[in-house]
Amino acid sequence: MGESHPVSLVKRVILAFLLGGIVVLSYVVLHPFLVPVAWATILAYVTWPVYRRLRSLMRGRASASALLLTIILSAAFVLPLIWLTMLLRGELVAAYQAVAGYFANGPQKLPEFIVRVPWLGRSLQDLLDQISADPTAFRAQLAEWARQWTAEVGQLVGSVGRNATKLGFALLTLFFMYRDGERALDQLRRLLRRFLGDRLDAYLASIGGTTKAVVYGLVLTALAQGTLAGLGYWIAGMRAPVSLAAFTALIALIPFGTPFVWGSIGVWLLVTGKTLAGIGLLLWGALVVSSVDNLIRPLVISSATRIPFLLVVFGVLGGLAAFGLIGLFVGPVILAVLMAVWRGWVEEQATVDTGTQP
Secondary structure, eight states: OTTHHHHHHHHHHHHHHHHHHHHHHHHHHHGGGHHHHHHHHHHHHHTHHHHHHHHHHTTTOHHHHHHHHHHHHHHHHHHHHHHHHHHHHHHHHHHHHHHHHHHHTSOOOOOHHHHTSTTTHHHHHHHHHHHHHOHHHHHHHHHHHHHHHHHHHHHHHHHHHSSHHHHHHHHHHHHHHHHHHHHHHHHHHHHHHHHHTTHHHHHHHHHHHHHHHHHHHHHHHHHHHHHHHHHHHHHHTOSOHHHHHHHHHHHTTSTTOTHHHHHHHHHHHHHTTOHHHHHHHHHHIIIIIHHHHHHHHIIIIIHHHTOOHHHHHHHHHHHHHHHGGGHHHHHHHHHHHHHHHHHHHHHHHHHHHHHHOO
16 A cells, blocks of 8 residues: 555656646647637637627538638738738838938928927928938938838738738638637636636636727727828828828727827928928827727727726737737737636635634
């Protein structure tokens, strides 16, 4: 009897070691596919009611329903992405040529009311004079900025569509998520319940609610800001308001990102002498476009998840820095789970303290 306990302990240690090794090796094998799987999981969860409705209309044919919805979503994502990429490429070239041509025409003078702005006006005029004195060096610097900016934007968008292979894996995973998602989720529930017990339901509810709220909050805010900004660009007389609106909507996925777009365009209008259009666009952006970011995003995300909006912002920005574009959604979900664990511990501790009181 005395030897059975050490033998049993050794077996458990060996089993744990082997299991840990299998988990590590599995991670090494599956690591290249984690981002596509994460995108497919988020998209499948958010659109699951649509899939269930479609499956009901197709009399329960799961494979056909999953294939049809995957094709529809593929077209909805791929075609606009190709269109936006082509538009932005042309607009970047046109913007570079316009800026370079503006400074190639000799010294430029800012409007008098801008020059009179304390501390800022005189510095801006000196900067224009310096650029006009050596336009060749400025064009080289502008080209370098454009190259760096394009590389950063490409890196940001790359996690969702760096190449057709990853996008293809995401769509393939989405199909199987639709077809086999209910069975896989049921197996995962039974496994996790052995470790988490009754707390599992609260954690899953927190993850699900946060995922939907973050997706809807980010997407609705981006679409609203892009639409309103596009209206401002059109009124201001910009050449391609639709493409600028689409680019603004893309940048709006990042909290507080849109001022860099409409602000830059507004300043450019002021510098080029279109004073009324520039002032109008800056006021429109500050009072209307940015107010949407401060209204819809907190209203949709914070109210639905019971997470402070500041924590949501930290989750979005921290997730973006840590995981790329997928971190926009993963970051807040991680913090939501943390908040669910914290609330569960606080409630449990309060119950224990109440039970121990005389």
